[in-house]
Amino acid sequence: MKLLNLFTFVSAIGLTLAQCPNYLKSCGGACYSPNEYTCDNGTLCPVNMKSCNGACYSPKEYHCQNGGLVYGPETGNNSPPSNNNGTPTNPATPEGQKPQRDPSIPKKNGKMVIQIDNKTGGAWRDDEIYWVVLGRNQNHELSYLDLNGDLIRADMSLNDATTPRGNRRYASSIIHKLSDRKYVHLPAVESGRMYISYGEPVYITFNEGGYAGPDVNNPTDPNINTLFEYFEFTTESINGTITFHGNTTRVDFFSFPYMIRLMNTDGSYDRWEGDTGSRDEIFNSFKRSVSDPFKTLVDQYRIMAPCKTSFNEGRTYGDYFDDYINTFWSKYSHENLNFQCDAGSFEGHVEGNRMVFRKSGDNRTFFVDKPSTQDVLEGRGAFDRGSSSNPDLTRIELVIEAQLCAAFNRGIATEPSKWRDPSTYYKSNTVYNEYSQFFHNHSVTGKAYGFCYDDVNDQSTLLECGNADILIIDLKW
Template sequence: MRRLLALLAPAVLLVALAASPASAADFWGPTTGIPVSSRVMTFKVLNRTNGQYPDSKVFWTFNGQTHSIAEQQFVDVPVISAARMYFHLGTPTSEYSDFVELNTTAAWIGVNTTRVDGFGLKLALRVHTKGGQEATVGETQAVFAQGRNATFQEFVNAMPAQFKHLAQVQAPYRILAPSKSAQFLPGGQYQNYYKAYTSSLGLNVSTGDVFGCAGSLASNAALCGALNRHVAQLPQGQWGDVSKFYQAAPANYYARFWHNHAVGSKAYGFPYDDAANQSSFIALNNPQYMLIAVGW
């Protein structure tokens, strides 16, 4: 949500679901029988934990309600602003948790998954409109099919030394975003991770400011995106060239990992990942329903 969901304007993001060991139809399941909303649209929450948790142990919390999907799988969604919908596995307050962010109007939804603060659970969203348009974001089916330990280990294996601890300090519950790691903040072991690079560009910003798009970067989304992707040294006209992203250090390799494991390579890996249209944001008019896959 971050910057984009503050803008209540219609847009369309059409993304094809990535290939995976199971068919898309099997993964998303039947859509017949989804109740017609008396408000804006209907959410259907799907248990995609590969048998790790029964429906009675998959919980959602939204708009003042908490239920397992065994109790209530469908949610009639009202007009709501800057909202979050939380998911927990095991108990309604379990540390195995994550959330999506959304806004709605009477005839529009803006919604996204987010890895801005960290990874907690595998999540994917599919929005379907009354006119038949669909858009999908989130982790790929291949990621959902992978065991949790394997996902954490794959992250560690893919990271340079400075980033490996992000999957270790709060394991098995979370993989931290670098902006939330004390190691990248003032006084931390990697506080100067970006220093040489930003100094070479004439910028006086901290590593924490780069990862968090904070300080002077809070008002410069394009520059913050370019620094995270290591393209700020290029002419500004090339800052949106995806083929040049994350090709050298220093870079936000945490964000790169989630892009590499996301439907359409779209992910919210840092606060201004919407710069160059790279975030996992869906905005559609006249929504009918949204499927929400919750994984382990």
């Protein structure tokens, strides 16, 4: 997933001041382009963003308070928080439908809380619901989270049991039932992932330097028939408090509905994301509302993302976007494509099997190859390449690729005037990603991670704040 994180520290070309070319400046020993970045208190941030204790943020959406990020624009900034899809900053979800915090859960210094609530209406008992948290510790070592909220370094010695299917060794001690604990304290975790499953656990096998998780495209995988969901997150420890960045995702599949709600310590940040409707309602609505090609994504366990099944290369609908791509290619062989995004203004045209772009105010040239249907749906290949050995050039090419990928999925690739207008998405007479459209339409906020670049123009389910207090997860059925 290509998470374009507002707060992530922005890397630059690792050269000392003496080595910086004339067209670059230095910030804390790193070289940067003043057209792309600003140096704020020794931290590199994209233009129009600021630094708060090393974390970059938009002053139109956040402000820095006591060394931590707080949701809401800076004082004196008259621009309201970004709200591109027309939904309120705090969606008008009835209070009773929002995940509710349990005030009896104790707090721990330097950690936030993950609270998990069984809202399946009796379909699944607490002892039939399992959870696992994996991530990397401060030494970048693969670890798991124990019930005490501590990261324990993982290795192959933890593989102490055998899966009931597939005869694979797995780590049983990292698995927790909801009946064991309905909350856990969360420290700083790099590249975290939480798996939640019904009926049986997600089986994890640790190997040298990594782990084998569920692979629902592998018919021999022991998790193939397990109902599970996951969400991704990173937490940072800043001045003794936790800054949280995370999101629900439909990039791979839908298995069952759930909601998450993130709140900070002083109540100034309170946002939620998740699915609307029961599992049966979502499955039935999907089969009723999408066209025949997308109906093939449904099985008894999941609604799969298109490229995970019948839209992959060599499969029935592996050429689904090809005609649209060719139409786009022909159009911009004869005229220029002009678009704007947060990274600047761009103009490009087709030359053979690639597009050539120039950025306003920049005399360099950027290239993007002609994509395939799979590149569009997965954000891979031509849309995850970057053709240059220069990190700065590659970064800009990846920005262009993300914009193009999002436009194709939303059915507006040949209409760049609509790229920044969510009200126009998924409404054209051309093909588009009906899977992604569906999960936007069945979200409590209208946002979803229906494909990897759904964060383009702020349409993803990303939640993030400083001084994070609690993430509440309501599991539904």
